[in-house]
Amino acid sequence: MAKAAGRSKGRSLRIATWNINSLRLRQGLLRGLVDALEPDVLCLQETKVPDELFPHEAPAALGFGHVAFRGMKGYNGVAILSRIPFARLDDAPDWCGKGDCRHVAVALDLPGGPVELHDFYVPAGGDVPDREANPKYGHKLDFVDEARAWFAARKGLSRAVLVGDLNIAPLENDVWSHKQLLDVVSHTPPETERLTAWLDTGFVDAVRHFVPPDEKLYTWWSYRNRDWRLSDRGRRLDHVWVTPDLQGGLVRHAVLKDARDWTQGSDHVPVCVEMRV
């Protein structure tokens, strides 16, 4: 992304989010992301690294002097890498009581006042969209319900940003075929209704602020395609939400589609939003 013009009020804040699908394996790809997007803050999901094995050198070498992470062996895991100092926030619950490292939050220390930043990795939900047959689907729905309720209880939240791999593509044009995916986990009505209810607790979809809803937009393409670009069976699973007080400061967005072709890349691509805060 090019530098902002710098006319509007406040400091420029650029936040990127990426499901990196193993931080240790792909830490070398962070350089490409930083060169392309120049984020002030980078939120990662599926780091798949226990806290005691977190690779501190990679973020430090890229100029991210502040890190917050919550990881475990083999699965899940989230991290926030930042050039801006922050205070870690620890008031959120252990979602669904499973201790599975799907959320980390900080308050960014900015001249205009703190900005609250939440980094989420919502459960993928398994293959079968049925609570009884597939407990992972039930866990996903319960997770989103619990998150919605928690944010609903925080009425009047301001100067907040929520990002992450939410594993749900809420709009018809967030998937390659709305009709063919209505019964596919990530786009079923119980999921999309719940995600919208969570958004409606007090957020604006910052990427759809820039890209009209009648335009296809994806951030993930399955590994299980011979040619992901040719088949283009994508879904928009990765999101950036902001509270309405920040909407007027939104400057630009980027979906780094080229990252899907990086050598040994993730199946998700980075998403970035710049705003004046």
Added chain:
DNA sequence: ATGGTGGATGTTCCA
């Protein structure tokens, strides 16, 4: 209707 690929792990689970 099925299988396709990839990561971490360990003789399979998760995505």
